[in-house]
Amino acid sequence: MAEKKYDWAAIAKNPKFVELHHKKQAFLFGWWIFSSLYYFLLPIGAAYAPGLFKIKMIGVINFGYVFALSQFFVSWALALYYAHVANKDFDRLTKELINELHL
Amino acid sequence: MTLKNIIIAASLALTVAAAAFAEEPKNAPAAAAPAASAPAVPGAPVVAAPGATAAVPAAAAPLTKKRELKANKAITLSMFAVIIGITLGVVVWAARQTKTTADFYAAGGGITGTQNGWAIAGDYMSAASFLGISGMISLYGYDGFMYSVGWLVAYITVLLIVAEPCRNAGKYTLGDILSFRTDPKPVRAVAAISTVAVSTFYLTAQMVGAGKLMALLVGVPYKTAIIGVGILMVGYVVFGGMTATTWVQIIKAGLLMSGAFLLSVLVLAKAGFNPIFFFDQIVNSPDIQDHVSKLVLKDGIVLNGIDAGQRFLEPGLFMKAPLDQISLGMALVLGTAGMPHILMRFFTVPTAQAARKSVIIAMFIIGGFYVLTTLLGFGAAINLTPQGIISVDPGGNMATLMLAQQLGADISPILGDLFLAFLCSVAFATILAVVSGLVLAASAAIAHDIYVNVIKDGHADQHEQVMAARITSLVVGAVGILIGLMAEKANVAHLVALAFAVASSGNLPVVVLSLFWRKFNTAGVISGLVVGTVASIGLVMVSPNMTYPKLVAKGAEKVIAAMEKKQAALAPGAVLGEKDVKALEKAKKDVLDKDGTSIMGLSEPILKLKNPGIISIPLGFMAAILGALLFPNKRAEEMFDEVYVRQNTGLGMAKAIDH
Helix, strand or coil: CCCCCHHHHHHHHHHHHHHHHHHHHHHHHHHHHHHHHHHHHHHHHHHCHHHHHHHHEEEEEHHHHHHHHHEEEEHHHHEEEEEEEEHHHHHHHHHHHHHHHHC | CCCHHHHHHHHHHHHHHHHHHCCCCCCCCCCCCCCHHHCCCCCCCCCCCCCCHHCCHHHHHCHCCCCCCCHHHHHHHHHHHHHHHHHHHHHHHHHHHHCCHHHHHHHHHHCCCCHHHHHHHHHHCHHHHHHHHHHHHHHHHHHHHHHHHHHHHHHHHHHHHHHHHHHHHHCCCHHHHCCCCCHHHHHHHHHHHHHHHHHHHHHHHHHHHHHHHHHHCCCCCHHHHHHHHHHHHHHHHHHHHHHHHHHHHHHHHHHHHHHHHHHHHHHHCCCCCCCHHHHHHHCCHHHHHHHHHHHHCCCCCCCCCHHHHHCCCCCCCCCCHHHHHHHHHHHHHHHHHHHHHHHHHHHHCCCCCHHHHHHHHHHHHHHHHHHHHHHHHHHHHHCHHHHHHHHCCCCCCCHHHHHHHHHHHHHHHHHHHHHHHHHHHHHHHHHHHHHHHEEEEEEEHHHHHHHHHHCCCCCHHHHHHHHHHHHHHHHHHHHHHHHHHHCCCCCHHHHHHHHHHHHHHHHHHHHHHHCCCCCCCHHHHHHHHHHHHHHHHHHHHCCHHHHHHHHHHHHHHHHHHHHHHHHHCCCCCCCCCCHHHHHHHHHHCCCCCCCCCCCCCCCCCCCCCCCCHHHHHHHHHHHHHHHHHHHCCHHHHCHHHHHHHHHHHHCCCCHHHHH
């Protein structure tokens, strides 16, 4: 097991860590649920709302195709957004926390 | 002595596990089962056995549409030789750098985020993604495209939930993450068994696919292909460890992307780089219209002309069981993040930031590839016609390769051969990269978790650990070759789905709960892993994935009746075609086993779903939570602060890198 170099319980109670933990938890699980819901709309919609998927949007290209394609862009956008927030907020908070602990 | 015992035990366990699945359906491509003509479910390009073509009555393509696919052996084999040469060079270089355990399992933590991103993509995209999905699109249109989406969305779970915490809290294996605040010995043992199970299922599917693909493409006999691929994979892993495996995966991902990109440009050029025109071509192609008409006629729907063409862009031609699709989607979205060979990739980068970057890069590569796959699939349908694709392989697995040959040959005949040979070698590199990753993950579980930490209590010096890792890789690789040889005739399509089911129902719940739930403990890990794994395997054993001789016999009766009708319709004195005769012979044999049962003693499946995820994932989570609540453990709760701070901040990680 790990050598007791850090007082983990104390760090866990540090306000900086609590802030990091809350922000991160809300972001990660919130967006994870969003992306899962968005994804499952695809097979569910294809099965139970075929009429919607057939609606033509651009020429012969229908809503179903655009929606499936949008899954890719939504995933990429979410990945980039996460990278942005993590690089800006989460990493900064972590760094501040570590500095504060003089580690 | 102990090392010897463990190796014997491990290889036995592996063989038994695989044999249970591999041995079963000897007459797999069931004559009348329409599934035989379906593209492989995720995983190896399951090239339907000869005979299956004739077995699907609807596939009786007009003779004029008959096409052939034959790679130029000399060009293809020399391209293979180039790839083997380059990768062996990498292995020699990597072997010199592989001295410590951290080098062997995690490339010394010295892989950059970008490199790891390419390696994840290379590790993940199997020949089935490359050949199977585009084939599915070329035959069933929209459904193939919809199917590919889940494979990318899965990475959101990896990115948000597991990548960074695993980098911060883990070392080399799944067992490392799970054993942090639990009783390490039983937890590691169970985690190792689950890892070996997932890897073996996946590896078996890959090996069989590899053998069949090589046999079909370059005419190398199945057994030779398996042994060749097997020796290379063992060589990469044993000598080069993670460093060599990583670079083989990077090279493969690069080749795959350039092949797909080049081919997409040719496809788009055919449509004058006008996407609207491209889609108009699909809808207006008389061959596609005819193909779709026949497809929907089976469901009793009459659709002709442009309406049939438009139908190709709408869902429901292939995926007719929505619950099964949702179930598969769940297994993908949660299972990818529980795949041991994917998890292992995060230990190769130095920091959580690099892990984050690597997932994002992998997402762009993988997603980009699937978007290109759509172009290839639809492009194949336009330029080769679905009938032409079916005539070469009823599952459509050859569509991409045929397209390369055709579009290359349209420019100049030699270019067709060259392009086809290039894509064949991409498929070859793809197989090598995926199997190497799997062998490494399985041997890390056996050598690091079971041998070093369970048997040796963690008291093994660097030299001994690396030695154990190398010997285990050799054994795992040898067992992989053996299974590949044994499973030639087996139906392996469901094994990849099974691997994802186990990863999503067994591994993922316990990883997530270990990282995020204070009350989680040893009992929770063990009950979650055991129930999740057993439930997935058990449900697949009673699902339609297995062969049910009684149902096969019923189908065979229909084939015989159809053939007799066909015979009667022929001019007097004329005989049935060679394929029809073969199908008839097979049907006559199948029909005899009227009262046969599946290996579980069932005459028909209990569960209607092919993918057990929708049942087994909640079961896995519930078992993990119940186990933890029933047997609370104070120490595990107290240590949660440490796990949680570590996984969020990376504090204490220097130790984990082992420098």
